[in-house]
Amino acid sequence: MEPLIMATEKADLRVSIGSLALQNPVMTASGTFGYGREFEDFVKLRGLGAVVVKGISLAPRAGNPPPRIVETACGMLNAIGLENTGVDRFISDKMPYLAALGVPVLVNILGDSVEEYRQLAGRLAGIPGIGAIEVNISCPNVKKGGVAFGTDPQMAAAVTAAVKGCSQVPVIVKLSPNVTDITVVARAVEEAGADAVSLINTLIGMAIDLRSRRPRLANVIGGLSGPAIKPVALRMVYQVARAVAIPVIGIGGIATAEDAMEFMLAGATAVQVGTANFVNPGACDEVIAGIAAYVTEQKMGSVRELIGALRVC
Amino acid sequence: MSQFQQKVELICFEALTEDIVRLTFNAPKIAAMARPGQFVMVQTSPGKDPLLRRPFSIHQVIRDGHLQILFKVLGKGTELLAQVRVGEQLSLLGPLGNGFTPGSPETACLVGGGMGIAPLLFLATRFLSKSSAAEVSPKMPMVILGARNRAELEPLVDDFRKVGVDVLAATDDGSFGHHGLVTDVLTKSNLPPGFGIYCCGPHPMMAAIARLCQQESRACQVSVETVMACGMGACLGCAVPLKAGGYAHVCSDGPIFEAEKLLWSL
Numbered sequence: 001m002e003p004l005i006m007a008t009e010k011a012d013l014r015v016s017i018g019s020l021a022l023q024n025p026v027m028t029a030s031g032t033f034g035y036g037r038e039f040e041d042f043v044k045l046r047g048l049g050a051v052v053v054k055g056i057s058l059a060p061r062a063g064n065p066p067p068r069i070v071e072t073a074c075g076m077l078n079a080i081g082l083e084n085t086g087v088d089r090f091i092s093d094k095m096p097y098l099a100a101l102g103v104p105v106l107v108n109i110l111g112d113s114v115e116e117y118r119q120l121a122g123r124l125a126g127i128p129g130i131g132a133i134e135v136n137i138s139c140p141n142v143k144k145g146g147v148a149f150g151t152d153p154q155m156a157a158a159v160t161a162a163v164k165g166c167s168q169v170p171v172i173v174k175l176s177p178n179v180t181d182i183t184v185v186a187r188a189v190e191e192a193g194a195d196a197v198s199l200i201n202t203l204i205g206m207a208i209d210l211r212s213r214r215p216r217l218a219n220v221i222g223g224l225s226g227p228a229i230k231p232v233a234l235r236m237v238y239q240v241a242r243a244v245a246i247p248v249i250g251i252g253g254i255a256t257a258e259d260a261m262e263f264m265l266a267g268a269t270a271v272q273v274g275t276a277n278f279v280n281p282g283a284c285d286e287v288i289a290g291i292a293a294y295v296t297e298q299k300m301g302s303v304r305e306l307i308g309a310l311r312v313c
Numbered sequence: 314m315s316q317f318q319q320k321v322e323l324i325c326f327e328a329l330t331e332d333i334v335r336l337t338f339n340a341p342k343i344a345a346m347a348r349p350g351q352f353v354m355v356q357t358s359p360g361k362d363p364l365l366r367r368p369f370s371i372h373q374v375i376r377d378g379h380l381q382i383l384f385k386v387l388g389k390g391t392e393l394l395a396q397v398r399v400g401e402q403l404s405l406l407g408p409l410g411n412g413f414t415p416g417s418p419e420t421a422c423l424v425g426g427g428m429g430i431a432p433l434l435f436l437a438t439r440f441l442s443k444s445s446a447a448e449v450s451p452k453m454p455m456v457i458l459g460a461r462n463r464a465e466l467e468p469l470v471d472d473f474r475k476v477g478v479d480v481l482a483a484t485d486d487g488s489f490g491h492h493g494l495v496t497d498v499l500t501k502s503n504l505p506p507g508f509g510i511y512c513c514g515p516h517p518m519m520a521a522i523a524r525l526c527q528q529e530s531r532a533c534q535v536s537v538e539t540v541m542a543c544g545m546g547a548c549l550g551c552a553v554p555l556k557a558g559g560y561a562h563v564c565s566d567g568p569i570f571e572a573e574k575l576l577w578s579l
Binding site for chain 2: 034062070278
């Protein structure tokens with residue numbers, strides 16, 4: 001075993017998202033990794049490509065009434081309701097620990113209006129340890145009748161430009177899959193200045209309890225995640241990677257190194273592990289080790305050789 | 314490190330009834346850290362369906378790093394767990410949650426219903442180990458247990474009696490002990506002021522006990538069960554409403570709560 005371990009340590013796993021250099025392409029997906037510390041007993045936090053934290057809003061949010069989650073075939077639905085500590089407590093209580101890890105922290109932000117996103121980006125500007133902002137545009141725009149920012153290319157572009165205008169770090173826009181053509185939104189945010197896109201957020205779904213004839217979630221509908229959504233996510237990453245020039249971060253049902261590398265072949269520069277963290281809190285370690293082993297076995301100079309290397313014909 | 318993800322071997326399988334199962338795992342790391350009232354997340358199968366682990370309160374920690382869970386077969390996850398054979402390995406995550414805050418054994422009353430009895434055996438044995446009145450019989454704490462019928466309750470009552478505590482029993486059908494609810498037994502017992510309740514059971518039972526304790530200004534700790542994905546404060550799926558407004562999370566703020574802090578619905 002030992003020669004293999006020595007060899008895998010040498011595998012070049014470095015990737016870049018715009019100006020942000022990562023030691024490997026494996027990040028945690030927002031909302032599945034708390035604020036990082038929850039996982040310190042289970043995963044080598046310092047070995048991660050990046051930590052993406054639970055979505056942050058200007059004011060604290062209590063979240064939705066229970067039940068908030070329900071298991072479905074090979075996946076789960078959630079309607080957490082964006083519960084979070086608010087940006088001030090995030091900066092004072094959570095950021096010092098995260099900054100000390102020495103890996104980039106990607107702060108996922110969410111708001112009800114373009115102005116809220118702008119203010120959030122302003123509050124986070126200049127905080128040490130923050131490697132990039134990830135903009136969650138799957139939230140409803142309160143001023144536009146609750147239509148999700150991510151389903152309207154113009155609104156998505158407006159949010160992107162607003163955040164970009166007050167950020168010194170790369171701005172990643174997390175795309176919603178609940179659209180007719182995700183490449184339209186991807187191109188809109190690219191034109192508005194996004195440094196990268198991450199996709200996919202959860203697919204809207206629902207589950208019903210026949211016995212009580214009630215929805216299984218108090219919110220009635222929720223976001224589907226887990227292995228069930230991986231084929232959809234792969235397809236969308238493939239399409240978006242061909243439609244934009246900026247880096248793409250693949251998300252959706254990734255639980256193993258094989259899953260991660262399939263996303264890279266489809267065009268992703270990096271990946272995020274999400275729901276798998278709930279089942280196996282050490283999942284990211286295994287994904288990173290598996291990628292390193294593959295790069296070594298295949299005698300590849302770098303993991304970057306995988307990006308977009310899908311053989312279509 | 315205080316929490317572990319461990320592959321553990323099933324070393325004993327007991328079917329207490331047709332659908333109530335007790336599993337004993339060799340889980341030394343988790344067992345060494347476990348306190349009564351804490352729980353473990355168990356992976357029911359290595360596949361992707363069912364995807365999520367299932368939470369189980371720790372039923373007992375016995376010598377040599379052995380840890381037990383007790384459950385009734387109710388769905389896909391517990392069906393799979395009931396098929397695990399001795400010698401096979403499963404992934405356990407734990408110990409998770411806060412655990413009970415045990416007061417004096419001399420003023421403790423444990424009230425359990427159905428599978429909610431599971432964590433109380435661990436608590437009772439912990440109370441006994443620090444009881445100053447170990448020579449006195451029946452030993453403290455006081456224990457009231459209820460279930461649907463004799464078949465479901467008697468094996469569990471025997472476990473408590475084996476470790477040396479007396480049990481007041483109640484069954485829905487009257488086949489064992491009092492014919493009725495554990496709340497009837499509790500009311501009739503005229504529990505002296507100053508006794509604290511440690512309670513785990515179905516929601517309506519805990520709500521009734523919580524109301525009773527509130528009327529008597531009695532301290533009451535309840536063990537709350539919800540669905541949860543991670544068990545470690547990440548998914549935020551296990552929210553329960555608080556009386557003061559907002560939510561607490563069963564996995565990270567609980568599963569043990571002071572009953573008066575929660576918003577009970579009947």
